[in-house]
Amino acid sequence: MSTAAPEPRLHRIALAVDDLADVAAEITAAFGGDESDTAPDTGGGPGRAGRAETPWIGAGYELIAAGDQRSEDRPDSPLAGLVFAVADLDAATARMLAAGATVVADEVIDGAREVRFDRAVAGLPITLRAGTSAN
């Protein structure tokens, strides 16, 4: 790890929920935002790797239909993904691969490339996103 590279920062957290629309409505009601802030990302939908239903993104949440993403070996866990913004996506991806991780998806979400991995590193579903901004 280069000492010059900024520490990755959590960009958003993907969560598997049973009723995506209801939870999204509650988040909007409690934490605010308008439709433009909370509209589904353009990378969602059937074309998005491994997901049949369009995810909802807003206020740091990414909501995924439970049937799309809930881990078979962790049926009680809502955690579907931890999306970290990294300054050098290719270098970080190389380190993940060297650590034994496997790429699950490589896609563009909300205008930035994201590489999604399995749980090989620390048992966590890590996704790396190009960029340094948390938001």
Add this chain to the structure above:
Amino acid sequence: MTTARLDRIAVVVDDLDTATAQLSEVLGLQFVVLEVDAMGLRVAIGESGLELVEKTRDEVDIERVWRGEVASLEVRVDDIDAAVAAMNRIGYEVDHSLVTPGGVQKVQMGHAMGGLPTLLYHVPAGASYVEAVTGRSADQERYEAYTPTFDSPAAS
């Protein structure tokens, strides 16, 4: 309307030292390990937004709000009272709250938002998260005997 954003997550792991070492090696994440004896936990916190939690006893009281491996989903707000009021309006009550040694108030709303363990917190502008939580310099690598102050008997 308060400004709020899901900004941090605490994930339960079986071996905190191994997990922090791996995340440091692979992603460069930096952690400070807190020994939270009052809660039966070791907790690794940092500025990345990812926190790791390891139990130091077989059973701990706070487990009742965990959901699988997710200990808490922490929503950073600019006005904690307004945020709690907003949660109350949509039907969720405070489960318990605590004050960290550095004076950060954390309010656990229990299983809110589709059963997700939702926690509200506020950090004063200009303070790093680690310093705001612990009240001590972030340069110190390891803290011991971290003891939050509970203001609700529900979590004692």
